[in-house]
Amino acid sequence: MTLIANPFYDSVFKYMMEDERVANILLSALLKKEISELQVRPHEYTNTQRTNISLFRMDFSAKIKDRDGEEHLVLIELQKTWLPTETLRFRQYLGTQYLSRENMRKDPDSQFGLPIISIYILGHTLGELVEPVIYVRRRYLDYEDNEIQGKDKFIESLTHDSIIVQIPFLRQRTRNRLERLLHIFDQNYRLENNDHLLEIDESLFQKEDAPVLTRLLKAFATPEVRRSMDVEDEILSEIEARDTVIMQKDHIIQQKERQIEQKEQQLEQNKQQLEQKDQQLEQSKQQLEQKDQLIRSMIRMMEHEGLNEEQIAQKLALPVEHIRSLK
Structure with a gap:
């Protein structure tokens, strides 16, 4: 068993995903595609306001390989929330991505935006869907609902695929590589008296995924990250106290x-x-x-x-x- 920092905390998650090698491992596993190049976008955004810390965002540009070996440049919008939040926040941020000129293709003759893939890591559950990982993919169809082969830049720049991870439904599942890798988010592995640490079975991880555990080991050894986790605890306590007062008033x-x-x-x-x-x-x-x-x-x-x-x-x-x- 190995003790790692808990990526429940935004500071730990940010520290982990700033390592491009680790981010590549996690994102390629989620996408189920090889990522040949990955870069953290400079306009990353993390929500650390004292009144609302439930939403964390990071953006990446990536070259992904299809099964035929062809490479495509895409934007990956990663959002993590541990508290139920209204979808309007997600829509607003997604809207800024579509509006940004930075997300247009670099070809001067192109008027199309880069395809966007949105990934939502949720600490809460959705309606009646109980799968831990849900893929929302587009298809091109004709009037008779027959699938049309090929892709078009116009369509790709105006629509997007999504991946949704429901952490509560992981429940120590190990059916595939992705679920084993996502164990780093499973709150069932928290230490009894220390929410900052998870106790993970290292043998569940493949050799190529070991950098993820190593990065999370370093996260807990980094004083700045530990202090940030303490601050998040204080903020979350304030939010819980505020919500308790609100609930009492509502009652x-x-x-x-x-x-x-x-x-x-x-x-x-x-x-x-x-x-x-x-x-x-x-x-x-x-x-x-x-x-x-x-x-x-x-x-x-x-x-x-x-x-x-x-x-x-x-x-x-x-x-x-x-x-x-x-x-």
């Missing part, structure tokens, strides 16, 4: 919203009850009006027969004052 807000909703429901019920009572009162009023109309008719009929008010009141069993009020 209180949700409780108040439920209470308000319950009160609104009660008010609505009261309103409905009042409306029902009003309807009942209106019905009673109509019934009384109909009764009074009937009594008036009877009074007129009895008066026509020559009865006086006292006699009418006696026959109808009503007070004389009520008979008078209805006349």
Whole structure:
């Protein structure tokens, strides 16, 4: 077993990928293609703002060989995040890559951009997809969905392939060389009392992949990298504390919203009850009006027969004052 620095940390990941030989090993394994030339792009970007450190980015230019031996110059956009983040951030950064004139072909007669391959290393999972590595590849199709052979610079400069790595689904899998190599990200190998270190089985790695382990050994031996990991721990602790406060506030807000909703429901019920009572009162009023109309008719009929008010009141069993009020 070998102890290595944990590339969970941006500082370790950056230190590892700045070594072009190590970056070549990892990227070629992900691409499943030979990379003949690789260079870190000068406009690399790493997010170390204290309010949000969840996203890390690096860019590479690479010459990759196809199966037929033909070489192609491409841009590799590598993004790593350990916290769930909205896709808008990824889209915004990808948009800057398409807009940059630095990513155009160097041929003065060419108006096309270099093909882009985006790689996302995620510390969280996606929906229902459980594979640790997902390849999103384009195909040229005709109207009948038949595949069209060949490639076009126009299409290649406007569309791109993607590779998505879901670290939580590695789960100590060793089905192929790539999964064995990706063990350096598997957080199941963290030391119990030290998140800065992973305990890796060196025998799982092929001889040509040994520089990756060596680089991560050097990372932990580098004081600046260790200090940066401590700083990241502090920042992550602050973010977790902030998120805890936000979650508590959200919980209180949700409780108040439920209470308000319950009160609104009660008010609505009261309103409905009042409306029902009003309807009942209106019905009673109509019934009384109909009764009074009937009594008036009877009074007129009895008066026509020559009865006086006292006699009418006696026959109808009503007070004389009520008979008078209805006349």
